[in-house]
Amino acid sequence: MNEPTGARGQGGGTTALGPRVRVRRAVMEATKALLEEVGFARLTVDAIAERSGVGKATIYRWWNNRADVAMDALLEERDPEGWFVGEGPAIDSLRNQLSVASDFLGGPRGTIVAGLLGDAQHDPEIARAFRQRFLGPLLELTGELLTAAAKEGDVRADLDHDTLIDMLTGPLYFRLLVTGQPLSAAATRQLVDAALQGVSPAAARGHVSGVARRSGRRA
Amino acid sequence: MNEPTGARGQGGGTTALGPRVRVRRAVMEATKALLEEVGFARLTVDAIAERSGVGKATIYRWWNNRADVAMDALLEERDPEGWFVGEGPAIDSLRNQLSVASDFLGGPRGTIVAGLLGDAQHDPEIARAFRQRFLGPLLELTGELLTAAAKEGDVRADLDHDTLIDMLTGPLYFRLLVTGQPLSAAATRQLVDAALQGVSPAAARGHVSGVARRSGRRA
Amino acid sequence: MNEPTGARGQGGGTTALGPRVRVRRAVMEATKALLEEVGFARLTVDAIAERSGVGKATIYRWWNNRADVAMDALLEERDPEGWFVGEGPAIDSLRNQLSVASDFLGGPRGTIVAGLLGDAQHDPEIARAFRQRFLGPLLELTGELLTAAAKEGDVRADLDHDTLIDMLTGPLYFRLLVTGQPLSAAATRQLVDAALQGVSPAAARGHVSGVARRSGRRA
Amino acid sequence: MNEPTGARGQGGGTTALGPRVRVRRAVMEATKALLEEVGFARLTVDAIAERSGVGKATIYRWWNNRADVAMDALLEERDPEGWFVGEGPAIDSLRNQLSVASDFLGGPRGTIVAGLLGDAQHDPEIARAFRQRFLGPLLELTGELLTAAAKEGDVRADLDHDTLIDMLTGPLYFRLLVTGQPLSAAATRQLVDAALQGVSPAAARGHVSGVARRSGRRA
DNA sequence: CCCTAAGCGAGACGGTACGTCATGTCTTTGT
DNA sequence: ACAAAGACATGACGTACCGTCTCGCTTAGGG
Structure with missing residues (x-):
């Protein structure tokens, strides 16, 4: 339930586990940091990849585009409120x-x-x-x-x-x-x-x- | 006064006449056509240039970016209403x-x-x-x-x-x-x-x- | 001796038996088929894995790279001649x-x-x-x-x-x-x-x- | 005649001038240097671009792939001999x-x-x-x-x-x-x-x- | 009436980011 | 214990569009 799920988790099979915890965390954190530093306009997938240490391809595996990533980051910040x-x-x-x-x-x-x-x-x-x-x-x-x-x-x-x-x-x-x-x-x-x-x-x-x-x- | 004016015409220097009539018309028409065909998202300056027969540099001389051009096109359509x-x-x-x-x-x-x-x-x-x-x-x-x-x-x-x-x-x-x-x-x-x-x-x-x-x- | 042997079989240790028969056969057949269909240039290990139903890691366990696999396939075809x-x-x-x-x-x-x-x-x-x-x-x-x-x-x-x-x-x-x-x-x-x-x-x-x-x- | 011509110069129109002299020279020199240093196998277009200061897109405008560039470099070295x-x-x-x-x-x-x-x-x-x-x-x-x-x-x-x-x-x-x-x-x-x-x-x-x-x- | 400066077309150019591909390794899961 | 399934980092790919820039060609208008 509390399973960390990627954007595509919606499809909701059982084996579609979404990004593994480590990847998701790293990406989310890097994204939030970058969003604070440079804003969404200058947020690039390359930067997220480099900063998070996660391969670009992996990011694209779980998210469709930078907006998708940013949205996940956004929701993470909204929810606990x-x-x-x-x-x-x-x-x-x-x-x-x-x-x-x-x-x-x-x-x-x-x-x-x-x-x-x-x-x-x-x-x-x-x-x-x-x-x-x-x-x-x-x-x-x-x-x-x-x-x-x-x-x-x-x-x-x-x-x-x-x-x-x-x-x-x-x-x-x-x-x-x-x-x-x-x-x-x-x-x-x-x-x-x-x-x-x-x-x-x-x-x-x-x-x-x-x-x-x-x-x-x-x- | 009735001079066709680009975005920068506002500054209103002396010899800065804005784009020559022909250029402005060609660009505006091409832009409107493209906006209808592909929408703003896929509007590119290159396409406007090619379609209008106006050099890209000339477009950038009179407008700042594609949004600027699109805005002019938009205003042209709004005004007479x-x-x-x-x-x-x-x-x-x-x-x-x-x-x-x-x-x-x-x-x-x-x-x-x-x-x-x-x-x-x-x-x-x-x-x-x-x-x-x-x-x-x-x-x-x-x-x-x-x-x-x-x-x-x-x-x-x-x-x-x-x-x-x-x-x-x-x-x-x-x-x-x-x-x-x-x-x-x-x-x-x-x-x-x-x-x-x-x-x-x-x-x-x-x-x-x-x-x-x-x-x-x-x- | 008559044991089906992968590329690394040469070293000839004791327990290094080479790929199990089923694996080897599946990989070889998939490889040959793919070689015929798309040629060596477009032969990918992923494709071999998917086609043969053998895990990619398993392939890499027994062969060094796609060329190694292709070579085995090639030799299989040459030998009986x-x-x-x-x-x-x-x-x-x-x-x-x-x-x-x-x-x-x-x-x-x-x-x-x-x-x-x-x-x-x-x-x-x-x-x-x-x-x-x-x-x-x-x-x-x-x-x-x-x-x-x-x-x-x-x-x-x-x-x-x-x-x-x-x-x-x-x-x-x-x-x-x-x-x-x-x-x-x-x-x-x-x-x-x-x-x-x-x-x-x-x-x-x-x-x-x-x-x-x-x-x-x-x- | 002695006009520096890119690979595509073959089409041989009049206005298809091929890469401008500066670009060609920079690319050729970078390519030769890289070929000496890392060999053809590890020659990448990205590296050529970075080393030569020429945009990647520009390279692709005039050459089809790294092999095309390398061939030009090769011919430059062969000819005077x-x-x-x-x-x-x-x-x-x-x-x-x-x-x-x-x-x-x-x-x-x-x-x-x-x-x-x-x-x-x-x-x-x-x-x-x-x-x-x-x-x-x-x-x-x-x-x-x-x-x-x-x-x-x-x-x-x-x-x-x-x-x-x-x-x-x-x-x-x-x-x-x-x-x-x-x-x-x-x-x-x-x-x-x-x-x-x-x-x-x-x-x-x-x-x-x-x-x-x-x-x-x-x- | 020319002749010089501007506007202009064409498009080359450096740059940034894109989204994709295949590699070879590493991890998980189920036997 | 072995292997399927597949996630992963890496690194390069070739493309797109940006906005700048140089070329010559025209085309006025001021001498």
């Missing part, structure tokens, strides 16, 4: 999740995500992988939180969840990928508040701001 | 602008934008150019429309414009660059409605939906 | 041996020999093996035949045997490896005649041509 | 040519030739080039000398020239490529004498040996 929080009203968890996402995307790992998505524009395979491995789980969680929040009466039930997700998540990636404006938990709270209350005037109910106040725990 | 509409309530113009943007980004030109932004993740110069030349004018317009709409009482005045823009525009680029879901004027209308009314329940004003109904002119 | 003929005047046996060699080198097995010698130019080990295992026995026989023929008065006794062998055998390999001209028993007979009679005029002896006529049995 | 001697009886020139060839093949350049021919066994293109560019001119000369010598009465007129060439040249390459025995002008003289006089006894005429004595000038 407190993404999948729960407890308390769902709307709070939702706010929290978006704050955490902001911090993640606003930090050094955000640069990796941006680079990955940059390449994804040229290579559908990367796009697919990103959606499936990185984005999917997160959006799924968001969807569940929305369902719960709707049930708890904090979110309108008549709205398409996809639309809601776009509204809440879209701005983060917009900043990351397009405008380059800073991404912070604070800015995101503003945004979520606005989204919840609505842009039109006449949206002034203690209900909403009350929730907003309650959930302002994580900076 | 009905982006800068006005008349009637500002909120309607705003809705309209977002619909037009959706169609633009959802169509073939959207692919170019995506490719451009993809490269922008690796090359700050491209990012800068994109923001300045493509995005800037649009967001400026959006800002003005928001100001007007606020004055007309259709938009809350207590919200930061940057946040609002992120809320309204972000989802479009999110779909384009990240999720890959289809981008249509219809989907965008839904989204704008939700943004205006707010996600929280207790949002029940004929006011908003009335406006929405009025502005549903452009598909 | 009628190389070591005798009877009658030695000069006839000599002619016959050269004819047989021509046919061998001119046929598909010649291609293998050529490939082997090709690699031998880069790898002295292969060269050594070829000379010792393939060429040696043949030249030894030729030497004996020359001695006998000299004793029988059909060959000058004042000539160095090495020189004679070079004269008689060299042209065959020259055609095989250098000029690429066809190698047939017929062409070889011409050559041997010329060698025997001499290139200078004043060579007019029925003796030689008579022998030539007698020995024209194998095409 | 005294191959195309004349004067005096043709049979003497013939003897001389074979002696020179022996020295050439027996020396360091012979190793290059051997390596080239080694690769030629795997790559028909190399074989073709070797025959056309290196071997052809030499054998042509040999053919002419044979014709002249026949006319002068020193060589039998009833023998196929191809056969004669094989007899005289074959042994040299046999030693070079197959047996590995030393190649010297002295050994070659023995061989040529034997070929002229014939292997059979009854070949004892002052005629031949007289010529042999006269031509023993070049060691």
